[in-house]
Amino acid sequence: MNPLIIPLSHVLMLAALLFTAGLLGLLIRRNVIFILMSLEVMLNAAALAFVGASAHWGQTDGQIILLLILTIAAAEVAVGLGLVLQIQRRFKTLDLDVVSRMRG
Amino acid sequence: MTGTDFLALSPIIALAVGASVLLLQIAFLRNLKLTTGITVVTFLACLFFLFYITKLNHQTTPLLLVDPLSTFFSIVFVLCACITTFISYEYLKNRPGRNDEFFLLVVLATMGSIVLTYATHLASFILGLELMGIALYGLIAYPHQDDMSLEAAIKYLVLSGASSAALLFGFALLYAITGSLFFPDLLSGLASPEVAVGPQSPFWARQLILLGSALILAGISFKLSLAPFHMWTPDVYEGSPAPITGFLATISKGAVFAATLRLYVIGEFHNFPTIVTGLTILSIISILVGNLLALRQENIKRLLAYSSIAHFGYLLIALIAAGTLTPNGISAIEPSAYYLAGYIFTTLIATGLIAAISSSNNEENANLSDIAGLFWKNPLLALCLSVSLLSLAGIPLTAGFIGKLYIFQMGVEAGAWLLLSILIIGSGIGIYYYLRLIFSMTTDPSSSRSTLAPALPVTVSLITLTILVLYLGIYPQPLMEYLLWNT
Numbered sequence: 001m002n003p004l005i006i007p008l009s010h011v012l013m014l015a016a017l018l019f020t021a022g023l024l025g026l027l028i029r030r031n032v033i034f035i036l037m038s039l040e041v042m043l044n045a046a047a048l049a050f051v052g053a054s055a056h057w058g059q060t061d062g063q064i065i066l067l068l069i070l071t072i073a074a075a076e077v078a079v080g081l082g083l084v085l086q087i088q089r090r091f092k093t094l095d096l097d098v099v100s101r102m103r104g
Numbered sequence: 105m106t107g108t109d110f111l112a113l114s115p116i117i118a119l120a121v122g123a124s125v126l127l128l129q130i131a132f133l134r135n136l137k138l139t140t141g142i143t144v145v146t147f148l149a150c151l152f153f154l155f156y157i158t159k160l161n162h163q164t165t166p167l168l169l170v171d172p173l174s175t176f177f178s179i180v181f182v183l184c185a186c187i188t189t190f191i192s193y194e195y196l197k198n199r200p201g202r203n204d205e206f207f208l209l210v211v212l213a214t215m216g217s218i219v220l221t222y223a224t225h226l227a228s229f230i231l232g233l234e235l236m237g238i239a240l241y242g243l244i245a246y247p248h249q250d251d252m253s254l255e256a257a258i259k260y261l262v263l264s265g266a267s268s269a270a271l272l273f274g275f276a277l278l279y280a281i282t283g284s285l286f287f288p289d290l291l292s293g294l295a296s297p298e299v300a301v302g303p304q305s306p307f308w309a310r311q312l313i314l315l316g317s318a319l320i321l322a323g324i325s326f327k328l329s330l331a332p333f334h335m336w337t338p339d340v341y342e343g344s345p346a347p348i349t350g351f352l353a354t355i356s357k358g359a360v361f362a363a364t365l366r367l368y369v370i371g372e373f374h375n376f377p378t379i380v381t382g383l384t385i386l387s388i389i390s391i392l393v394g395n396l397l398a399l400r401q402e403n404i405k406r407l408l409a410y411s412s413i414a415h416f417g418y419l420l421i422a423l424i425a426a427g428t429l430t431p432n433g434i435s436a437i438e439p440s441a442y443y444l445a446g447y448i449f450t451t452l453i454a455t456g457l458i459a460a461i462s463s464s465n466n467e468e469n470a471n472l473s474d475i476a477g478l479f480w481k482n483p484l485l486a487l488c489l490s491v492s493l494l495s496l497a498g499i500p501l502t503a504g505f506i507g508k509l510y511i512f513q514m515g516v517e518a519g520a521w522l523l524l525s526i527l528i529i530g531s532g533i534g535i536y537y538y539l540r541l542i543f544s545m546t547t548d549p550s551s552s553r554s555t556l557a558p559a560l561p562v563t564v565s566l567i568t569l570t571i572l573v574l575y576l577g578i579y580p581q582p583l584m585e586y587l588l589w590n591t
Contacts, residue, residue, distance in 0.1 A: 008280060009308075012277070012280060012312075015273070015276070019273050022269070026262070026266055032258060035262055039269065042265075042266060042269035042273075043269045043272065045269070045273060046269055046272035046276050047272075049276035049280065050272075050276045052280070053276060053280035053283075054279075056280065056283075057279075057283040059283065061285050062276075062279060062285075064227065065227060065272075065285070068227060068231065069230075072230065072234045072238075075234070076237075076241075076261065079238055079241045079242060080241075080258075080265075083245055083257055083258050083261065086245070086248050086254055087254055090251060091251075096258070099254070099255050099258065100255060101251070101252070101255065102252065102338070102342055102343065
């Protein structure tokens with residue numbers, strides 16, 4: 001039943017750690033590029049959990065989701081980097097606190 | 105793939121073909137009028153196919169389930185997208201630079217919303233969500249000479265990306281326990297704990313399912329901007345170009361809610377007391393925060409943002425009450441579909457009018473002072489906005505009233521007294537700031553220098569929407585029966 005050498009719980013724990021690290025980076029960092037990187041870490045943590053779970057079940061579904069997540073993350077970061085260029089041009093900085101003028 | 109499969113997918117195929125044609129047209133010949141024309145034809149073709157398949161109930165591959173309810177939602181979304189196109193043309197025609205790609209992104213975002221509405225599998229769910237999201241980042245940042253829209257776009261991108269990651273991680277945890285990504289089988293592990301052979305014991309399986317569901321709930325709450333995940337909403341609405349504020353408030357949120365409704369009902373999430381409690385807390389906070397923060401807003405876009413937070417709080421009541429009324433939670437569908445349709449038409453009138461004001465004045469923002477004296481300057485459109493605001497406040501003879509009545513009745517049947525008292529308090533506060541807008545339309549026109557003279561298609565579509573809102577409020581029977589029949 002279990003084709004994994006590494007137990008699923010370890011994979012999930014690693015993924016949870018990575019997800020938390022990404023989330024903390026997203027909350028603490030103020031530079032837009034680092035925020036985009038943290039976002040990437042969060043998405044990849046989810047992808048890792050999918051791959052581990054799909055190996056545990058002996059299915060390919062989770063691995064297909066990995067491919068989808070990679071595509072989505074690439075598209076998201078492509079748009080994000082386009083915005084980064086515009087922000088650098090307009091504000092001459094990448095600090096999100098400087099960019100942020102509206103207060104929700 | 106059989107013929108029925110192709111028929112079921114025809115609205116999505118129509119939009120995909122339209123997007124490809126637009127891409128080619130923009131590559132060879134830039135002409136804003138032609139682009140608008142092709143976009144409108146694409147949406148009309150899509151609407152034609154949608155009306156053709158209203159009775160169809162067909163599972164097309166495990167990914168998409170085409171049923172009358174989601175076809176109804178799709179018709180509402182495509183209709184709104186078509187009206188958004190008219191409004192956007194008005195908005196774009198006087199802007200410098202090349203604006204043709206705007207419509208391409210609108211078509212793609214609409215396609216994402218339809219895929220999301222039909223989704224029954226994580227793969228289609230996430231594809232629809234991101235197709236809509238990524239197109240919207242581009243649309244929000246479209247006037248890139250404007251500082252506010254850049255700020256809004258980067259905020260939306262970061263927070264929407266983070267919420268997608270939370271959503272995916274939650275689904276990954278559920279997948280680790282139950283081994284399925286198909287919504288109906290998603291939680292089969294909980295119904296029989298021995299199926300859950302995930303990490304060791306059933307206890308841990310249960311904890312992981314709860315954690316996963318909580319992450320999914322958090323991700324969805326971000327997309328629906330339920331408090332306390334609402335911080336981005338006013339800023340993004342304020343910074344976006346006015347037609348896109350309308351798109352965000354109506355189609356984008358509506359599609360996420362339609363998908364959530366399906367996930368909630370066929371995934372049988374209502375059997376989890378913890379999730380229902382979580383939804384109750386989200387609903388209470390959203391209604392209170394949305395209504396209280398809307399009180400002091402001078403900017404109409406921000407006001408509508410807070411009001412939309414409150415409205416999605418009301419909508420959640422239908423989901424919460426559903427589990428106690430019927431064991432399969434199906435009773436949530438009819439009231440929330442009615443409420444959502446009414447809300448979408450109503451909000452589109454208000455945002456469309458703001459877009460018309462900001463394109464007449466070439467300004468991004470519409471403040472309370474910009475609509476001062478509207479009743480004397482343009483009585484017809486002022487009447488439309490009044491109907492829309494009265495419907496948002498839930499005054500009788502409008503769609504908003506029937507929707508609220510529906511939800512109220514459901515809450516009474518389920519005995520959710522706490523939620524109902526919050527609903528009443530929220531609606532009471534709401535009347536104040538909606539009437540304040542109507543009041544400012546009747547003030548002396550000389551204090552405001554703004555003009556309002558939209559083109560014929562915009563006026564006609566706003567009036568059509570107003571008539572639709574009144575019709576749904578005066579004669580709700582046909583739509584109610586349609587929804588009842590098909591659930």
